[in-house]
Amino acid sequence: MAAGVKIRLSRAVAGEAVIHRMRPSSARFLLESPPLFLPLCTVSDMSTPDIEAVKNYLLSLQALICAALQEEDGKAQFLEDSWERPQGGGGRSRVLTEGAAFEQAGVNFSHVFGDQMPPSATAHRPELAGRRWQAMGVSLVIHPRNPYVPTSHANVRFFVAEKDGAEPIWWFGGGFDMTPYYGFEQDAAHWHRVARAACAPFGEDVYPRYKKWCDEYFFLKHRNEPRGIGGLFFDDLNEWGFDKCFAFMRSVGDHYIQAYRPIVARRKDTPYGERERDFQLYRRGRYVEFNLVYDRGTLFGLQSGGRTESILMSLPPLVKWRYNWRPAPGTPEAELYEVFLQPRDWLKGAV
Amino acid sequence: MAAGVKIRLSRAVAGEAVIHRMRPSSARFLLESPPLFLPLCTVSDMSTPDIEAVKNYLLSLQALICAALQEEDGKAQFLEDSWERPQGGGGRSRVLTEGAAFEQAGVNFSHVFGDQMPPSATAHRPELAGRRWQAMGVSLVIHPRNPYVPTSHANVRFFVAEKDGAEPIWWFGGGFDMTPYYGFEQDAAHWHRVARAACAPFGEDVYPRYKKWCDEYFFLKHRNEPRGIGGLFFDDLNEWGFDKCFAFMRSVGDHYIQAYRPIVARRKDTPYGERERDFQLYRRGRYVEFNLVYDRGTLFGLQSGGRTESILMSLPPLVKWRYNWRPAPGTPEAELYEVFLQPRDWLKGAV
Numbered sequence: 001m002a003a004g005v006k007i008r009l010s011r012a013v014a015g016e017a018v019i020h021r022m023r024p025s026s027a028r029f030l031l032e033s034p035p036l037f038l039p040l041c042t043v044s045d046m047s048t049p050d051i052e053a054v055k056n057y058l059l060s061l062q063a064l065i066c067a068a069l070q071e072e073d074g075k076a077q078f079l080e081d082s083w084e085r086p087q088g089g090g091g092r093s094r095v096l097t098e099g100a101a102f103e104q105a106g107v108n109f110s111h112v113f114g115d116q117m118p119p120s121a122t123a124h125r126p127e128l129a130g131r132r133w134q135a136m137g138v139s140l141v142i143h144p145r146n147p148y149v150p151t152s153h154a155n156v157r158f159f160v161a162e163k164d165g166a167e168p169i170w171w172f173g174g175g176f177d178m179t180p181y182y183g184f185e186q187d188a189a190h191w192h193r194v195a196r197a198a199c200a201p202f203g204e205d206v207y208p209r210y211k212k213w214c215d216e217y218f219f220l221k222h223r224n225e226p227r228g229i230g231g232l233f234f235d236d237l238n239e240w241g242f243d244k245c246f247a248f249m250r251s252v253g254d255h256y257i258q259a260y261r262p263i264v265a266r267r268k269d270t271p272y273g274e275r276e277r278d279f280q281l282y283r284r285g286r287y288v289e290f291n292l293v294y295d296r297g298t299l300f301g302l303q304s305g306g307r308t309e310s311i312l313m314s315l316p317p318l319v320k321w322r323y324n325w326r327p328a329p330g331t332p333e334a335e336l337y338e339v340f341l342q343p344r345d346w347l348k349g350a351v
Numbered sequence: 352m353a354a355g356v357k358i359r360l361s362r363a364v365a366g367e368a369v370i371h372r373m374r375p376s377s378a379r380f381l382l383e384s385p386p387l388f389l390p391l392c393t394v395s396d397m398s399t400p401d402i403e404a405v406k407n408y409l410l411s412l413q414a415l416i417c418a419a420l421q422e423e424d425g426k427a428q429f430l431e432d433s434w435e436r437p438q439g440g441g442g443r444s445r446v447l448t449e450g451a452a453f454e455q456a457g458v459n460f461s462h463v464f465g466d467q468m469p470p471s472a473t474a475h476r477p478e479l480a481g482r483r484w485q486a487m488g489v490s491l492v493i494h495p496r497n498p499y500v501p502t503s504h505a506n507v508r509f510f511v512a513e514k515d516g517a518e519p520i521w522w523f524g525g526g527f528d529m530t531p532y533y534g535f536e537q538d539a540a541h542w543h544r545v546a547r548a549a550c551a552p553f554g555e556d557v558y559p560r561y562k563k564w565c566d567e568y569f570f571l572k573h574r575n576e577p578r579g580i581g582g583l584f585f586d587d588l589n590e591w592g593f594d595k596c597f598a599f600m601r602s603v604g605d606h607y608i609q610a611y612r613p614i615v616a617r618r619k620d621t622p623y624g625e626r627e628r629d630f631q632l633y634r635r636g637r638y639v640e641f642n643l644v645y646d647r648g649t650l651f652g653l654q655s656g657g658r659t660e661s662i663l664m665s666l667p668p669l670v671k672w673r674y675n676w677r678p679a680p681g682t683p684e685a686e687l688y689e690v691f692l693q694p695r696d697w698l699k700g701a702v
Contacts, residue, residue, distance in 0.1 A: 081675065292644050302573040312672065313674050317671060320669055323457065
């Protein structure tokens with residue numbers, strides 16, 4: 001799939017899905033594409049949103065990430081479902097299960113739209129009332145098999161509300177964050193170094209600001225516990241004008257796989273036993289708790305008639321809960337809580 | 352522990368818990384107590400709330416249910432944690448894990464109070480503003496091991512808000528509902544027959560009204576799917592005056608074990624294999640989704656500084672999610688969806 005080429009979503013009966021296997025040839029082609037950070041689409045000079053360009057970028061990003069993950073896995077392949085939303089729009093969900101490296105990897109593209117914002121959305125933003133709107137994004141959660149490989153999440157999204165005779169209202173959001181089961185300073189520093197690199201061309205204050213927002217957002221209040229070691233989180237971004245905002249969203253999207261893949265490669269063959277697997281399944285419970293209790297995207301999706309199976313692809317394939325369990329002091333499991341689940345500057349003193 | 356005797360909660364540092372094993376002798380004693388539906392406490396004739404009587408009943412109910420479940424399990428024992436809530440009150444959580452019949456059974460008693468209702472609670476009920484309040488209840492979720500035994504949930508609760516020189520404002524709530532993995536008409540009819548019997552002394556319209564409320568409440572909107580085969584659900588009950596309302600709450604509390612235990616006894620030794628276990632773990636995901644996305648008690652508890660480990664004792668010990676899975680037509684798994692996860696009158700034509 002070449003950059004700039006429109007993707008025709010396979011038509012499917014609303015609520016049902018067409019499943020077909022990605023052809024290996026297309027996956028290979030994607031890996032031979034130009035480096036991701038080069039603009040994939042011609043971006044207009046004006047600061048009016050180029051919706052088609054955003055959509056083309058998102059579809060390309062989904063394809064590139066899937067191709068890279070599939071190559072890293074080396075065993076399983078992504079299956080694709082195209083779906084339509086009865087109220088407008090649809091999406092393309094790709095899921096890889098029971099891989100060598102990945103127990104489950106879900107990478108969603110969606111583009112949904114409507115004639116009217118729901119009243120719940122316009123109550124806080126009355127300027128959106130009466131506008132037609134579109135929301136599009138790529139969202140992914142990767143649950144690795146080996147407990148030494150962290151779970152990762154990334155999302156980039158674009159929203160625009162239009163009305164004849166008025167300037168469009170739009171913004172970008174997104175980010176990526178990582179949730180280790182066993183912590184490694186080297187991995188945390190690499191993850192944040194790539195996050196900082198994604199932000200660097202856009203201003204010195206960008207990484208610290210969005211790193212802090214990420215720490216605040218991915219936090220389980222009922223456990224008084226961060227979800228992981230953070231990364232980047234941004235929302236409502238429009239202050240730089242369309243071109244620069246879009247470039248930033250692309251930079252975040254493009255850097256995700258550079259942040260994650262080397263960590264997967266480094267840890268995926270680490271020997272582990274029952275104990276580590278058990279701790280991984282227990283800690284996955286926190287992921288479920290966060291996504292179902294707090295995550296705005298998940299809750300908005302479920303409440304707004306989104307496709308449940310695509311939204312809940314983020315949930316781990318196997319999870320344990322255990323009443324009032326705590327790791328024994330001095331163990332690697334306790335170290336996760338004491339050292340890694342503490343917001344901190346991961347680049348301070350890191351090489 | 353005799354009915355009417357005040358329980359002294361073991362003191363514990365706030366947020367920590369004292370764990371000790373229930374003595375088998377006390378469990379045996381409870382089984383030798385008088386039949387449950389006899390009033391366990393002397394109820395005043397006036398219609399002013401007798402808070403101590405409610406508390407004593409709830410503590411006895413927790414003990415009786417635990418004793419009956421422990422006897423039915425025959426292998427594992429309940430462990431008890433007493434805990435205090437820093438903002439006022441505390442509770443007594445009992446959990447049985449890795450039993451013969453029950454993979455996890457959690458039975459909570461809690462009694463929490465405060466000087467001021469939170470603004471979020473008084474926004475909808477301004478008459479509660481400025482009142483000191485107490486909430487107490489027993490809440491339980493039982494996750495059996497054998498997939499032919501349904502999961503069950505019960506809850507009875509009492510709320511009172513007081514102010515000097517004014518009548519107390521109070522209400523009762525509660526109910527019980529059942530979630531099978533493999534459906535049996537016999538079990539569903541028994542469950543609802545006991546639910547109807549619990550309501551019968553209080554009026555002919557009581558069972559149909561609270562049965563309907565249960566069907567409506569335990570519903571996963573994002574799946575368009577009931578959580579199970581229902582039972583009873585009631586809330587804000589004060590219209591009958593304190594004595595009758597309290598008697599109804601006791602009737603619901605007392606009937607739960609009569610509804611559940613015979614089903615456990617009948618199904619717990621049914622042979623099963625990987626397929627049934629797998630379906631059970633998959634369906635448990637729906638339980639997690641309901642409790643974390645919709646359940647008012649869970650969300651209120653997590654948001655109001657409740658004890659997280661006691662609240663999330665409702666979550667199953669092992670759970671699977673699987674992208675876009677559906678049972679094959681004509682299988683017992685499909686029958687669950689087609690026959691049992693459909694609101695219906697389970698007593699129509701039942702013997």
